[in-house]
Amino acid sequence: MDREINLLEYLPGVLREVKEFKVLSAAENHETIKLWEELENVLDDQFVNESTLNGVKRWESILGIKALDTDLLSDRKFRILSRLNEQLPYTYKNLDAQLALLCGANGYKLILDNSAYALTVKVALTAKKKFTEVGNLLDRVVPCNIVITLLLMYNQHKTLKQFSHAHLHQYTQKELREEVLN
Template identity: 50%
Template structure:
């Protein structure tokens, strides 16, 4: 959006050389200001953070980003930290995991007799595994044993493939790939 400041000057003064020169020089400054205001507004919302916004939120929340983190992963980690609320219920934990990993991106099993909470993260949410593990570690009550792992492909998932089809993949690929 290019600024056109001359249009704000009264019509009788629009042809004056000084007003033309002033508005021509100020147009780029107003454009830069408009862009900066848009970025500042976007940095108020976690889903729209740029690098500067992420670094500000990470400083406030004491999050140390990894050198290999993408902007999306940094946004995710910030969102996970902001969404923390104690105490939690089993249902709210399921909702939080659904928000972070997707509706089918996790499985959760609570063994009440042994005080074990088993959480498995789907391969599709593998890049967010460490952020989910940190979140669960912070919000899970200390009397529970927390077991977090990736939800690997099972025989039922790959049982429809023939041996020849599967021979094109390594064992690790068959076990860990989202889409074979």
């Protein structure tokens, strides 16, 4: 926000005409504007969506989150928000909601086998960047007596059959298996 500050206006009328006070006020105007900007940043840093880089670093420190070198500021804010949105008790319904928030509605499959105490979570290729974060979430919220299997939903024949052989020939086997194809 551009703030107009003129400290000269705060001086008594007699002093406004003194050359030294004019120069001093002009010099201090710039510093006062910078101070206001920093105060606004401090206020913004209290809210994750409005945070500056400094605020995001502080939130990560508080929550014990390690940022990746490849993360954008928006990715880091998203990770903070997902951590803040975790709620007790950890039920299947809450876990499903957390995964939907993290990966998107169609970005995962959640399979619970109550008799075997096993939970399988498959992350779609479209949400592949969130794979590690999903693993961290599961480690935090799933009870210790449940075996967790976390998988990536690779491309299958039914996905690939819509493309011509010439189009698929442009990709390596690994790309065909693990990348979202256009």
